[in-house]
Each structure stands twice: as C-alpha cells, then as structure tokens.
Amino acid sequence: MAERIDGQAMAATVSGRVARDVANLHKMRGIVPGLAVVLVGEDPASQVYVNGKIAQTRAAGIRSIEHRLPADTPECHVLALIETLNHDPQVHGILVQLPLPAHMNAAKVLDLIDPAKDVDGFHPVNVGRLSTGTGGLVPCTPLGCMLLLESVIGEFRGLSAVVIGKSNIVGKPVAMLLLERECTVTITHIHTQGLPDIVRGADIVVAAAGSPGLVRGDWVKPGAVVIDVGINRIVAPDGKRRLTGDVAFAEMDHARAITPVPGGVGPMTIACLLSNTVQAAWAAAGP
Ligand code: NAD
Secondary structure (H helix, E strand, C coil): CCEECCHHHHHHHHHHHHHHHHHHHHHHHCCCCEEEEEEECCCHHHHHHHHHHHHHHHHCCCEEEEEEECCCCCHHHHHHHHHHHHHCCCCCEEEECCCCCCCCCHHHHHHHCCHHHCCCCCCHHHHHHHHHCCCCCCCHHHHHHHHHHHCCCCCCCCCEEEEECCCCCCHHHHHHHHHHCCCEEEEECCCCCCHHHHHHCCCEEEECCCCCCCECHHHCCCCCEEEECCCEEEECCCCCEEEECCECHHHCCCCCEECCCCCCHHHHHHHHHHHHHHHHHHHHHCC
C-alpha cells in the first residue's frame, strides 16, 4: 500500500512555522508582515481562492491588505495601484489574483510588481533566479511539491523525475527545483510522444496537466513517489460533483508514496504563499 502524503498536516506545520517567524519578526524588528491581494472582477473561483488566502493570512498574524476592483477597471488603474504597493513599506508581498479580465495584459501587470515583493514568484527576475539557482522567491505550488517530496525522499541526487505539464506556474518551476536537487528531469506536455513509457522510468512523478486520471497504475514503476498537482472538477458515476487529480489514485498501491486530491498539494500552496511573504518581510528588514 502506498504511503499517503498528508498535505493538510504538512501545510499546518508550514503555517505554524510562519506564525512563529511572524512573531519573531515583530519581537526583534517591530515589523508586521503585510500581504496585499489584488482581485479584479467577480470570477467566483477567484473569490473563493482569495477569501481562503485572506483568512489564512490573518490566522498567521500577517496583515492582509485587500484591493477588490470591478471587472471594468482600466488597466492603467491596476498598474498605478501596483506602483503604490511597490512603494508602501507596510506591504511586503503583492499578489495579483489570476486570471485578470481579458482587456488586461497580465504579463505587463505582473512584471510591474517589485521582484522583492513578488510572493507568487512569477516575475521574470525571480524566474531567472530560480533557473540560475540564485535564490529569489519561488512559486508557491512548486515549493509545496518540493516540501511534500522532501517528507518522503532523503536524497534526490541522481533520481529520475518526470514532470507532466510545462506551465510557467507549475511544470517549469517544479522541474527547475528538481534539477537544482540534482535529479535527472524530463519535462513533458500535451505533444509528448510515448508519455507512459517516459513515466515508467521515473522515480518521481509530478503530474500537473489538468487531465483527470491521466496517469494510470501501469505507467508508474513500483516504489516511485507520485505528486498529483491536478485539480479537476468532475461528475462522478453517482452523479455527484467532486474534485479529482491527474493520477488514477486507486491504481497506485505499488507506488512508494502519493499525494491525494484533495488534501495533497492544494493546502500547501497557501501555506507557501505565507512562507514567501514572511521571507520577503525578513529580507526587507535587512541584516
Ligand atoms: P496549464 O493548463 O497552464 O498547463 C497544463 C500543462 O499540461 C500544459 O503544459 C499541457 O501541455 C500539459 N498537458 C495537458 N494535458 C496533457 C496530457 N494529456 N498529457 C501530457 N501533458 C498534458 O495548467 P496549470 O496551471 O499548470 O495547472 C495544471 C493542473 O494543476 C490543473 O489541474 C490545475 O487546476 C492544477 N493546479 C493546482 C494547484 C494547487 O494548488 N494544487 C495550483 C496550480 C494548478
């Protein structure tokens, strides 16, 4: 039976560490970390995500600064807001909830965020730092994946890893982090030929495709560690709606360990966002 990697428990551990770091920062430097969240429009899923982030931000003792703007807000107003937040010493992290409305250039908005406050780790400067292994703020979901992997793998060096999906927010950064740990990494995507055979060779499988049940039991070699990033809303055979991952969980008994969906990578993303915020606040406080 594969070990179930408990993302909920790990996220609670990370959030507890963040709360201690927040308290220390306040005690030693008199600083309360601040996270500004910018939400443009009324997308229901984004509202749910943002509300969850804000609640956990406050629970960790981080100041939450919210900017909820109507969907028809001109792009120049959002850019002006980012500039203001960049210069606000009480703001240590800036998060722009994606997707932005269609009339906005998301890259232009994200690129304006001060890299030192880019707690999502999407700014080209932080992407460059990640790919050169020179620090910076690391995207939250990939960071969460690595912490979950570290809970079951002691030595990464020389392991073979496959990442399914090449998005800028999950696939590519998680591949960079695995490479940094001296894994031999294969990045795959929708046009990859012979995906099952590529996965069969891997000690670590990270599935981030957004395709329910894509990774089957006979794709995964015995003893592999499987991280399922996928969050797919499906209608089950019993007619009920539920969340499922990219991995056929019930077929993974022979894996060494696997993350469930829900309760695996998902809870880690917000915990790592808080961790990045307190890291940014410590960096701003200086030596
Ligand atoms: P995306 O759509 O930007 O990228 C998906 C990638 O998967 C693409 O590179 C595509 O080529 C590849 N892909 C799609 N179908 C494939 C297939 N059949 N075979 C091989 N490759 C395939 O998605 P994303 O933003 O990277 O998210 C991926 C999944 O992870 C989604 O289900 C998303 O909801 C989930 N996600 C979860 C969290 C979390 O906190 N747990 C965070 C971000 C994304």
